Amino acid sequence: GALLAPKRLRTWMVVVPVVTAFGFLGIFERVREFIRKPYIIGGYLYSNLLVEEDYPIYQRDGVLAHATYTTTPKITESNLVEAGRNVFLLTCSRCHTTHGINSIVGVFERMYGKGKPLDPASMAAYIPNMHNGRTYMPPFPGNAREVEALAVYIRDLQLTGTPLEGAQSDGVAVNPAHTAAAVSRMIIEAGDAAPSQTAQLQTAR
């Protein structure tokens, strides 16, 4: 039509196909979003950006121990909420906000009911098992202590409404176990480095 009789072309004849095309694209994208979960790369990388085959080490040591950036490499009684926040950042924040779209508080309030404080013990029992019932959720990658901290943090979020800022405004804190100094010490201790390499690495900060 457009080629053979351009003068007969009306605006709606162009607008309708364009809108329809975007509609089809939208449907396709939405379906793809649903069928990919809990993975980003099926069978390899979960939505939380952790590789499936690394789950044994994370579930043994916790995700915090292996995180490059965290203020709480180890969980103690006094840093429980902050550790929980860091666990949330590493394992949940790819898909859940704290109080906004798909908020973690909202998700749990819908499950347990609104109007009462969330119970950390219930959440700590639910989180390690949620992927069995809700198959779009990746399994929780941390260890038991981290589940506890996370549950305490979620209740704290519900009660205090504290927002969670990102690296672009808060910056990052480097985990002391994963600094250049720590890694070069590890290399030297492993005895892998040749003498000249050792000298070079020792000057790294």
Add this chain to the structure above:
Amino acid sequence: MTPVPKDIPLPLPLPEWLLVALLVISFLAHIVFVNLMLGGSLLTLWSQIKGLRDPRYDALAHELAKTITVNKSLAVVLGVAPLLSINTLYTIYFYTANVLTGSMWIAIIPLVTAAFLLTYLHKYTWGALERNKPLHIAINALAVAMFLFIPLIFLANVNLMLFPEKWGAIKGFLSALMLPNVFPRYLHFLLASMAVTGLFIFWYFGRYRYPFEERLKGLRRADIRRKGYSLALAASIGQFLIGPFVLLTLPSKGMGWNLLLVIFSGAALALPAMWWMWKAITGPDEGLDRHFGKVVGLMTVVVLFMGSGRHVYRANALEPHRRLMAARTEEFKRKADEARAELAAGRLAAAGPTEHPGAAIFKRNCSSCHNTEGRLVGPPVTEMHEIYASDKQALIAWIKAPGKKRPDYPQMPGFPQLSDEELDLITQYILEIEH
């Protein structure tokens, strides 16, 4: 403290030397068109402002404006290859810098989109806004402001990616922008834009097929071409001041004899080109074209040297850190292998259950929402006992595909993935065991 992240433990999809060559060459192609886009829009603005008093320059501005949209399309399309290459070669470095500059990095997309739309608007409303030059010029000025700002976002990022020792110290885009040596590099880029655009103007308005006399009445072809050539020469002279400034303000960790060799060779090769430009500008009109091919050829080589030097600096700067990152990645893989082996061994060694086999399956799949007594998320086992005591099959059907009977409870997810044997064990556990 310098962070050492884990690297992606996968091999490169192409040999590294090939990816590097692709990166450097495709980046140079991209940046030349970015230069033309920026330089072209600046010159259009200058020409249109000059055209308020001298209408001949308004016509020139219109002609220049027609080239911006073409060059910007090429710039964007050619940006894909270097973006993919750098993400493959320097994944962790590039991605970290992007995250640390956060929304400003993402803002490139809406800013570029807005700038493009403004250039199209500017180009196509030349006639309609004939009587409202201030508004018309303002549209271009806004696009120019964006074109001047957007490179700063890129520069802040490609600079930040080179300095892991700074990643823990900065907070967002503005602090990244202040790191050395973003602003010297920016000045270097601006001058390069003017140089490339000057050469473009010389060529564009010199084309045999271009109807100069018809479109630009009152202007002389040779005059405009001379202006373009002069701009290129002046900008190149400026580079001999800004270039050393960039070199001296570069953080020393990337310095090396290989870098200095490449940069000085490139700079030296620009000198004959500038000499030829000078001869053409100060010579007669008939001699304008004489050395142009050689000038362009030589300046292309200069650009290749500079682009390579840029990569040499990056490689020098990141070499020690890449080795640290490889060591950490290796160590993590070793420990992850250990943990996998432990887990496999642990599974095999697990003692047989002394409790009902359905209890373990129930614990894994159901106990997160169902307690023995009292409501957790769903009703307790005691209620299930009451409802389904006489109809085990109905319970199995419900578990596979639950309906919704209680309006004030959330919808239970289905468990179609459980085998008949597992369902049998669970329902046994629920209905037959004393709780």
